[in-house]
Amino acid sequence: MSPDPAHAQDTARHRLSPTRVLDVDPLLDDPETRIVVCCGSGGVGKTTTAAALGLRAAERGRKVVVLTIDPARRLAQSMGIDSLDNVPRRVKGTEGAGELHAMMLDMKRTFDEVVEAHADPERAAAILANPFYQSLSAGFAGTQEYMAMEKLGQLRARDEWDLIVVDTPPSRSALDFLDAPKRLGSFLDGRLIRLLTAPAKLGGRAGMKFLNVGMSMMTGTLGKLLGGQLLKDVQTFVAAMDTTFGGFRTRADATYKLLQAPGTAFLVVAAPERDALREAAYFVQRLAAEDMPLVGLVLNRVHGSGAVRLSAERALTAAENLEDPRIVDQGDGKAGLRNSPDTYDSSGSPAASPAAPSAPASEPRPPGAEPDVDQLTASLLRLHADRMQLLSREQRTRDRFTARHPEVAVVEVAALPGDVHDLAGLRDIGDRLAARRPELPETRADADDE
Numbered sequence: 001m002s003p004d005p006a007h008a009q010d011t012a013r014h015r016l017s018p019t020r021v022l023d024v025d026p027l028l029d030d031p032e033t034r035i036v037v038c039c040g041s042g043g044v045g046k047t048t049t050a051a052a053l054g055l056r057a058a059e060r061g062r063k064v065v066v067l068t069i070d071p072a073r074r075l076a077q078s079m080g081i082d083s084l085d086n087v088p089r090r091v092k093g094t095e096g097a098g099e100l101h102a103m104m105l106d107m108k109r110t111f112d113e114v115v116e117a118h119a120d121p122e123r124a125a126a127i128l129a130n131p132f133y134q135s136l137s138a139g140f141a142g143t144q145e146y147m148a149m150e151k152l153g154q155l156r157a158r159d160e161w162d163l164i165v166v167d168t169p170p171s172r173s174a175l176d177f178l179d180a181p182k183r184l185g186s187f188l189d190g191r192l193i194r195l196l197t198a199p200a201k202l203g204g205r206a207g208m209k210f211l212n213v214g215m216s217m218m219t220g221t222l223g224k225l226l227g228g229q230l231l232k233d234v235q236t237f238v239a240a241m242d243t244t245f246g247g248f249r250t251r252a253d254a255t256y257k258l259l260q261a262p263g264t265a266f267l268v269v270a271a272p273e274r275d276a277l278r279e280a281a282y283f284v285q286r287l288a289a290e291d292m293p294l295v296g297l298v299l300n301r302v303h304g305s306g307a308v309r310l311s312a313e314r315a316l317t318a319a320e321n322l323e324d325p326r327i328v329d330q331g332d333g334k335a336g337l338r339n340s341p342d343t344y345d346s347s348g349s350p351a352a353s354p355a356a357p358s359a360p361a362s363e364p365r366p367p368g369a370e371p372d373v374d375q376l377t378a379s380l381l382r383l384h385a386d387r388m389q390l391l392s393r394e395q396r397t398r399d400r401f402t403a404r405h406p407e408v409a410v411v412e413v414a415a416l417p418g419d420v421h422d423l424a425g426l427r428d429i430g431d432r433l434a435a436r437r438p439e440l441p442e443t444r445a446d447a448d449d450e
Helices: 005-013 024-029 046-059 074-078 107-117 121-129 131-139 143-158 172-178 180-188 191-202 204-226 228-260 274-289 312-323 373-404 423-434
Strands: 035-039 063-068 099-104 163-167 264-270 294-302 410-414
Touching: 024 046, 024 423, 035 046, 035 228, 046 063, 046 074, 046 099, 046 163, 046 264, 046 423, 063 143, 074 099, 074 423, 107 121, 107 131, 107 143, 121 131, 131 143, 131 228, 143 163, 143 228, 228 264, 264 274, 274 294, 274 373, 294 373, 312 373, 410 423
Parallel strands: 035 163, 035 264, 063 099, 063 163, 264 294, 294 410
Antiparallel strands: none
């Protein structure tokens, strides 16, 4: 039998040098690895990946805490915990000598802890009761990302865990915590804050003179814009927080340097889809610009097939042949019908022949009747063609990313038929992460296919 030209062409395209494969277990086993940060766009499985990595590291002997910033409750559910809060909770049911703990960032509670730790009790009480502080700690832009860094710094400073796995928020905000110290510092060092804190810093008569002349004009204008009570709340907050501003910046800078340290590893998580890998490319470039240690890409929810030798084109052709009674023999004694011009009359319908009687006209299948073998086979072939077309799209998308970022090691995780909701499911994901088996074949990236 002569080889299929389409298959030969597909085989010829599988000639790209293999993608660098990320080896997860050595990363988790290395005692020098103290922080793993999982980042990526929304809906690609970051939370599940972070939990699976934490569980695998714990069951290989490490003491691990997983910190999720994602407000969803999937992590708690998958670990059999009723709820997560700002305090690490021990996860039961793990195997091996290690320990697994999990927690979810409580932004406001973390902010409160910072205030309580760096202000005397009287000043801390005044800050916590201040209406402007309550609004700031609950929803000021960048507060969540800053507090994520604050909590990470707290966990690392306690030195209680061998490994901290961080699950970041979805979309590009996943890397906003890199900007949080700068944004908060800009806010704290901004012109408005300096003006509001100037009277207290000047002190004595100079301060009173400044307050009576310059501040009266400014506060009058701001009072009209913001409201007198809000302005008063801001001034009270600034006066109470003035001594702690420097501590915020110092700790944020220290955590930022911690993220750049050799003991930190960033993992970008993506799905084999155009938008997700475009976001992944953004993360790769941003991490490189910030000198953050990227170790690789987790390509999640990759589809596969056990019959990759049967191309989509061949499957569709076979399905069409089965569904056309004039092309494929429908029973014994009809061999003469196929490809024989003498069997068709002038109207284009098969002519009667003693040796090959005309096939009866196909009739609609009665409701409730079982489909015949040919119909079932054709349906399966079409399903396979759809799967192979999906694989082809995923291959092209992945290959474009790896062609543009050949330095990034990749580990592929197969798509599962259902959601992960327990430790057994997380353990399965961990096994797949460590398998180092590509789910997609190596193909040549099509640079023109955008």
